[in-house]
Amino acid sequence: MSKNPVATIVALLGAAFLAGAAPVPGVPEAAALWAGREGKIVPVPVQDVRFEAGFWGPKMRVHKDRTIPHSWRYMEHDIRSLRKAAGEKTDGPFNNTWGEANLYKFIETIAHSLGMFPDAGLEKQVDEVVDLIRRAQRANGYSHVFIINEGKPDWDPEFLDGSHDGYVLGHLIEAAIEYHANTGKRALLDIACKAADEAYEHFLGPKGVPGFCGHAELEMALVELSRATGRTRYVELARAFVEWRGRRMVKPVGATPRAYFQDAVPLRQQRNLDGHAVRSTFFATGVTDLALATGDADHRLAAGRFWDSVTLRRMTITGSTGPRQEHEAFGEDHELPDDGYHGSCAACGLVDFAHRMFLLEGQADPADVLERVLYNAVLHGISLDGTDSYYQNPLSDAGHPRYNSWVCCPPNLSRTVFQVGRYACASGGHDVFFNLYVAGTVRASLEDGPVVLKVGTGYPWEGKVRITVAPGPARRFAINLRRPGWCETAALKVNGEAVAPLRTTDRGYFRLEREWRGHDVIELDMEMPVRLVEAHPLIKDGVGKVAVQRGPLIHGFEALDNLGKAAVELGEDPRLQVGERADLLGGVRVVTGQDADGKPVMAVPFYAMANREKTAQEVWVRQRGMKPGDAWWEGRLYRPAHKITVRSVAPGPTQKDGR
Ligand SMILES: [Zn+2]
Numbered sequence: 001m002s003k004n005p006v007a008t009i010v011a012l013l014g015a016a017f018l019a020g021a022a023p024v025p026g027v028p029e030a031a032a033l034w035a036g037r038e039g040k041i042v043p044v045p046v047q048d049v050r051f052e053a054g055f056w057g058p059k060m061r062v063h064k065d066r067t068i069p070h071s072w073r074y075m076e077h078d079i080r081s082l083r084k085a086a087g088e089k090t091d092g093p094f095n096n097t098w099g100e101a102n103l104y105k106f107i108e109t110i111a112h113s114l115g116m117f118p119d120a121g122l123e124k125q126v127d128e129v130v131d132l133i134r135r136a137q138r139a140n141g142y143s144h145v146f147i148i149n150e151g152k153p154d155w156d157p158e159f160l161d162g163s164h165d166g167y168v169l170g171h172l173i174e175a176a177i178e179y180h181a182n183t184g185k186r187a188l189l190d191i192a193c194k195a196a197d198e199a200y201e202h203f204l205g206p207k208g209v210p211g212f213c214g215h216a217e218l219e220m221a222l223v224e225l226s227r228a229t230g231r232t233r234y235v236e237l238a239r240a241f242v243e244w245r246g247r248r249m250v251k252p253v254g255a256t257p258r259a260y261f262q263d264a265v266p267l268r269q270q271r272n273l274d275g276h277a278v279r280s281t282f283f284a285t286g287v288t289d290l291a292l293a294t295g296d297a298d299h300r301l302a303a304g305r306f307w308d309s310v311t312l313r314r315m316t317i318t319g320s321t322g323p324r325q326e327h328e329a330f331g332e333d334h335e336l337p338d339d340g341y342h343g344s345c346a347a348c349g350l351v352d353f354a355h356r357m358f359l360l361e362g363q364a365d366p367a368d369v370l371e372r373v374l375y376n377a378v379l380h381g382i383s384l385d386g387t388d389s390y391y392q393n394p395l396s397d398a399g400h401p402r403y404n405s406w407v408c409c410p411p412n413l414s415r416t417v418f419q420v421g422r423y424a425c426a427s428g429g430h431d432v433f434f435n436l437y438v439a440g441t442v443r444a445s446l447e448d449g450p451v452v453l454k455v456g457t458g459y460p461w462e463g464k465v466r467i468t469v470a471p472g473p474a475r476r477f478a479i480n481l482r483r484p485g486w487c488e489t490a491a492l493k494v495n496g497e498a499v500a501p502l503r504t505t506d507r508g509y510f511r512l513e514r515e516w517r518g519h520d521v522i523e524l525d526m527e528m529p530v531r532l533v534e535a536h537p538l539i540k541d542g543v544g545k546v547a548v549q550r551g552p553l554i555h556g557f558e559a560l561d562n563l564g565k566a567a568v569e570l571g572e573d574p575r576l577q578v579g580e581r582a583d584l585l586g587g588v589r590v591v592t593g594q595d596a597d598g599k600p601v602m603a604v605p606f607y608a609m610a611n612r613e614k615t616a617q618e619v620w621v622r623q624r625g626m627k628p629g630d631a632w633w634e635g636r637l638y639r640p641a642h643k644i645t646v647r648s649v650a651p652g653p654t655q656k657d658g659r
Contacts, residue, residue: 041362041428043355044444047115047181049421054439055460056420059379063414064113066386068122071106071414075404078103079129085136085145097146098164098215098408103129104171105411107188108178112418115182123183132173137191138455141198144168155202157211162253166213166241169195170221177228181259189228197426200237210249212241214261215279219286221350223293235293242267242287242299242393260327264628267302269534272309277330278408281310281349288356300360307357309333310350311369312635317547317619318380318391318554318606319373322346334538338396338620344381344389344409347373348416355423358435362428364508367435367450368485370423374416374436375552377461379490379607382413384586389413390610395619396541396566399559402610430477437465446477451516453479460551461501461580461589463487463526471518478513480505481524481564488552489527495520497512526551530576530591536633544628545620546570546641548591548603550578555603556593559616564600566616569596570623596624 033048051057062608080217082103084090110126131390136141142154144165155165169192176192179185203211222238225231246266248258258264259275262283273280284306291299299484313333314323323331323340331340350373357366382389388402424436427444432451434442437459443452452470459465467479483490493498494512505511512522529536530550535542548555559566574593581590595601609617629641 018201022378041426041431041433042357042445043359043422044425044427044442045181046112046178046419046422048410048443049423049425049440050442050447051116051438051440054457056417056438057440059118060113060420061385062384063109064117067410068106068110068113070387071109071406071410072125074410075103075106079132081128081145081149082132082136085148086132087135094149095146097162098167100145100168101164101171101217102408102411103139104372104632105415108171108175109411109414110420111175111178111182111276112415115178116418119132126179127185127187128269131193134187135192137195138198140201141194142202143172143195143198150324154198155209155211157209158251159253160211160250161214162258164213164215166218167215169213170200170219173218173225173402177224180228188335190513192225193229193231195308196222196234197622198235200233204233204237204240210240210244210247212244212249212250213261214253215276216241216262216283216286220282220289220356223286223289226293235290238286239290239294239296242283245283246270247502254367260329268298270302271305271331273306273314274330276328277343277346278328278349280330281321281346281353284310285349285353285356288353288360292356292360292622301358303357304552307353307366310353312637315350315369315637316340316342316395317372317535317549317638318342318376318393318395319350319369320347320377321350334536334540336535336539336541338618339394342377342393342395343391344378344393344533345412347381347393348409348412349375351378351416351423359426362507364435364482365485367423367482368508371484371552372438372554374420374423376554376606378413378416380609381409382417384611386610390485395556397610397617399614399616400610405511429511431480431511432477433480433482434465434467435482445585446475448475451475460553463490463524463528463551465522465524465526467522467524469487469516469518469520470631474515474517476513476515478511479516479522480507480509480511481522484526486531486549487526487528491525493521493523493525496523505515530578532570532574532576532641533638534626534628535620536637537628542559543621544622544626546623546626547619547621547638548576550589550591554606556606556609556617556619557601557603557621558609558612560613561604562595563599566618568618568621570594570601570621571596571598572623572625574601574623 065401068327078099080090081095093575107126112124128468136145156163167514173192180189219238219241222234226234245263261279262275273284280579287299288303291303309319314330320342322328322343323335323337325341328343352372354366354624377393380393390402424438425442425447426433430446432444436642437457439455441454443450454468457465492502531549532546533549534546557566557568562568571594575593576593582589588605591603593601
């Protein structure tokens, strides 16, 4: 045993596990950690999904054309700090402890964008920053320029909870992986590997000191880096970070409770996701990624407990989490106030957690949550024109202007939007999985080679999806179409012939296995009525109220559409209808109906709220005569409410008059 018994035990445990999990001795092939999971499900690379018109293609255009140019001005502190660390003479102000993470999230965003929209000028701009990062890096590989500029030691043990070393390095690694994948350039990846190697030496080397960064992020990035480079030592380090938490190895900053940085109890004793919601969801994602990489049963169980704690007890109807302003934290179970904090970055974190949970379990349920978060909480965080953002996303708002400090959230939201292709599709063995329905072309790798599938759909405005098999020799494989949680009635046809009876697999998909030929056509038609939804009775602000949902989209009421009052009371029979409004909010379908006095009311998709003049907003509203259902809740947080009274016609009358 060395001077550092815990480090030794964790390293030995990790090495033993990896020895069993990674069959390739020495340096395995790149992506061996995915490839080693034969028959398991892997995501379709972002580069293998091409978007066309439809819902997401134009959104990505906005992030490319508007958000990226707009963001550069907010990177000045960080670039100046890099110059200083690189030894250039420069005057402040300089960045804070977490600032660089924004720059790296921004570079990751640009990397995704370059993969979709090549742009030599933009690439050159990034290359210049990459060169600065290289010159700012300490000779030993340590790369956090805030600490370098402060003249502090690497991974300063007096400051590990607050310094954000690992958080920043994690985002540097993720940016490097994506920049390499999209441009073929290795320089940033080499910087990231050198920095990760320094971290390995610092924590797990011969003179290793146990510890971890108080803001989780590095764990999942290290697992990704291991997949990208084939070096299992990065998984070993991620494993050590996860195992060390809860063992009081890091000093809290000031009076910060240890739960804030997931250090209250060791992993195996953690039942819930607690503390800072972003740190917490990132931590859970890292744990899940480790379970994916190593097959560790304890990590898998912990991931499941964390998943249940969020999705069954601590998630709003829009998929946001973290209601408490103090410490930006999770609350108790069912503590989901309408005016809760619900930070945008926590929503991005939940998307990644959900994605890893889908890959781990192969079930449609996590993908269902992913869809809820993405179409509601995530998209709400950034304005429709891509140049304003919300840090907080309450469900009830008196009309706050957008909070445009352009800190952690905007580049996080952009990189999440650019990864929709990765979240949408996956493959494993002979199965292709469609988790999100996006218009475009997908190239999915199966055991016996790739298949190309073209998707046409007006989703999320309508539930029709048409998938065409690209020309090529006949092949036997299975196509899995996720049956969304909101979908009660659906029809499926292959080459015009109905699939009957239509069954949903145990995993939650419509599965079509056959010998596919070029030009074969699948048509999925999901009925998409308007639903009124009720909340679990323990969610206090939902008691006696309903929310409007259509397909995956939660809707809300804005005062300026409803005679100056967002807190409408729907009529007993609100006569809900769907109307197409090409003129409104970038083109949306709205839900119209009647209030308790027979006056017209209108709800717009939650993601598009707060994009016009300052106005009050409500998601949960009263309905005259509404009685909560008395059926068992079966662990769910939200369910359709007394849907008998809801008349829905889709699509409804087109209203041309702009309001
Ligand atoms: Zn944020």
